[in-house]
Amino acid sequence: MxxxxxxxxxxxxxxxxxxxxxxxxxxxxxxxxxxxxxxxxxxxxxxxxxxxxxxxxxxxxxxxxxxxxxxxxxxxxxxxxxxxxxxxxxxxxxxxxxxxxxxxxxxxxxxxxxxxxxxxxxxxxxxxxxxxxxxxxxxxxxxxxxxxxxxxxxxxxAAAREKQEAVLQRDKVRELRRLEETIERHLAAGDRTGLLQAYDVAFAADPGLEPLRGLDKFALLLATRHAAALDYARHLIGVVVADQIGPLIRLGTMLAKAAEQGTPAPDRPPAAANLALSAFTRAEALFGEGTDTITRVILADTAARALLVVGRTAEAADRARAARALAPAAFALEPDIDLAATISQLDQLVAHCDAAAGRRDGATCRLDEA
CATH class of the missing domain: 3.40.30.10 (Glutaredoxin)
Known part of the structure; x- marks a missing residue:
């Protein structure tokens, strides 16, 4: 009911x-x-x-x-x-x-x-x-x-009700609730085809939903339809979330991780890595004085990993060092972040990048190979 x-x-x-x-x-x-x-x-x-x-x-x-x-x-x-x-x-x-x-x-x-x-x-x-x-x-x-x-x-x-209604309309809360209920039904039935169709139908009926849930559709495609996932990522980067820093970085991170793991196509991981770098470049162009340091660290960290995959090892090392330099100030006051562990991970990333650049600059290197 x-x-x-x-x-x-x-x-x-x-x-x-x-x-x-x-x-x-x-x-x-x-x-x-x-x-x-x-x-x-x-x-x-x-x-x-x-x-x-x-x-x-x-x-x-x-x-x-x-x-x-x-x-x-x-x-x-x-x-x-x-x-x-x-x-x-x-x-x-x-x-x-x-x-x-x-x-x-x-x-x-x-x-x-x-x-x-x-x-x-x-x-x-x-x-x-x-x-x-x-x-x-x-x-x-x-x-x-x-x-x-x-x-x-x-x-x-009356004013309080009007204010709440304005938020519901602005954030498409009702539309998202209907989409989520449809998605839950398809998930419960194990119907991936119906799940993708649900996203397509919702986005066609209300294009404003795609910037809010497009990354969910991408994640589903990434797990099932590799070529379609990369095509859709291009659409997201170039059109749907082209002016949104957060979604661009999240999408780039998903692509970079997929490239490291060889998820989209084990023989062609650079395709996903290059798309990740495209998302990061667009996000960075939107940075301003108000962009928080944590966001900058996340971008630099993940960009370094994508750069390693495509063999741009010197640039990867620069990005890794930038993330390492910013991390202490970025995470010092975050109670849910283990600062020592984060610094240790970034130190390892810097070492991987330096080793890759020192062996043969321009060569492709996966983190698990360093």
């Missing part, structure tokens, strides 16, 4: 949870009362970081129930243990979403609230007004002002 949209201004869906793990249970949203419903997960670092903020929010608005609904879980005991360990740090109600079926991670409220609002990120907060309507959806850390406005009766619901 198609999922009914529930956007700002629409009546909120039901509270349907498996159990409350903290605080007095709430089973219905009473008219005349404002609520905050926050979707979170125990594996989500931003969700944990939002706990003090939500506790403070509950203290400032004792008349507004704040309900944290745990989603994407399989072991209720893990959630209960997490809540117990947090103790008084969690100063608001906590519930566990009701699984759609036993053992399934997807839950009822995750579907009827988050998916229905085209917002599946966690943490996500919903503010419900006194008429039971969704008044605001967003990051819990940004909920203070909207909540105060709703509580004080000065929230502009």
């Amino acid at each position: 198609p999922l009914k949209e529930r956007l700002i201004g629409d009546p909120a869906a039901e509270i349907r949870v498996q159990t409350f793990l903290k605080g007095e249970p709430i089973t219905t949203l009473a008219k005349g009362r404002v609520y905050v419903v926050v979707f979170w997960a125990i594996w989500c670092a931003p969700c944990k970081a939002a706990i003090p903020h939500l506790t403070a929010l509950q203290l400032r608005h004792p008349q507004v129930p704040v309900i944290g609904v745990a989603v994407d879980w399989t072991d209720l005991g893990e959630i209960a243990a997490f809540v117990r360990d947090q103790g008084d740090a969690i100063g608001y109600r906590i519930a566990a979403d009701l699984p759609l079926s036993p053992g399934e991670r997807q839950g009822t409220m995750g579907r009827t609230w988050c998916q229905a609002a085209y917002n599946t990120a966690v943490p996500t907060a919903f503010i419900i007004d006194r008429d039971g309507r969704i008044a605001w959806i967003g990051d819990p850390l940004e909920s203070d002002d909207p909540l105060a406005a709703v509580v004080e009766g000065r929230w502009d619901l």
Whole structure:
């Protein structure tokens, strides 16, 4: 059954949870009362970081129930243990979403609230007004002002709905949801031909979808139809994502990796490598003062690998050194990046490139041969 949209201004869906793990249970949203419903997960670092903020929010608005609904879980005991360990740090109600079926991670409220609002990120907060309507959806850390406005009766619901609708249209959210649902059906059936046709039909009906999902089609072609994949990559680079740095670099990286592995055609890896370099050259031409250092490192690193494949070893060495020089500053403040390991990998790449250039400049060299 198609999922009914529930956007700002629409009546909120039901509270349907498996159990409350903290605080007095709430089973219905009473008219005349404002609520905050926050979707979170125990594996989500931003969700944990939002706990003090939500506790403070509950203290400032004792008349507004704040309900944290745990989603994407399989072991209720893990959630209960997490809540117990947090103790008084969690100063608001906590519930566990009701699984759609036993053992399934997807839950009822995750579907009827988050998916229905085209917002599946966690943490996500919903503010419900006194008429039971969704008044605001967003990051819990940004909920203070909207909540105060709703509580004080000065929230502009129509303007909030108009703003959300503009984003849905701009980002083609509904169209992407329909395409993703079609893709899931073909994947479940193992129908690769139907999957490719789904992309083609969607892109023909709405060309604006191709810059958003063209790389997915390319990945599918790369795994099944090598010549067609390279032809489509040329189309993407020259037309579809020609002015988008991020997609150009992602496409170039996919091509460079395929070239290293000999994926498109074991006897002709330079074809993919040259296309990768074309994508990188176009991306680099779009760089400006605002281009972040991490992006520059990624491009230099992957370009060096593509240059090795086509035998331009001296240029590969220059690119590898550029990536190595930028990496410490680029990744120093990234908590999810192992800086030492990254530097070590780049040092190895520099050594490979230097060795290749020193042996016979202009010769083709694969990294696994160095």
